[in-house]
Amino acid sequence: MVNHEHYTYRVTWSEDDQEYVGLCTEFPSLSYLDESRMNALEGICSLVKSVAADMKENGETVPEPISEKAYSGKFMVRIPPEQHRLLAMRAAExxxxxxRYVSSKLV
Structure with a gap:
């Protein structure tokens, strides 16, 4: 069983709802609203725990926490040749x- 505490959570203010909204990156369709920031976090954690348990019970694949995934540090990005040339020139300059140049621009 996946540990629900290992998922990626965040709490942000919702101007539309005038409440805090708890979110989980691995479950983008879920959210939890509350007037209290801490309650919004506790609420989304509890909701994710419940949904993950339900998914497991029904034989569905439960998302793996991002924090537990292994990453190689490599990914391919396709860009137009002109942009590639410009980036190569800026890196050389x-x-x-x-x-290194491109990775410094990504964060």
């Missing part, structure tokens, strides 16, 4: 590799 900065004295770094294209990979």
């Amino acid at each position: 900065s004295g770094v590799s294209l990979n």
Whole structure:
């Protein structure tokens, strides 16, 4: 069984609802509203725990927590050749590799 506490949670203010909304990255369709930020977090955690248990009971695949996934550090991005050339020039002007230049722009 997946530990529901290992999922990626966040709480943000909802101007539309005038309440805090608890969210879980691995379950994007779920949310939990509350006037209290802490209650919104507790609410989404409880909701995810319940949904994950229900999914398991019904033989559905329960999402793996992002925190437990292994990442290689590599991914492919297709861009137009002109953009590739421009990025290569900027990397060279900065004295770094294209990979280092692009990765510094991603965060």
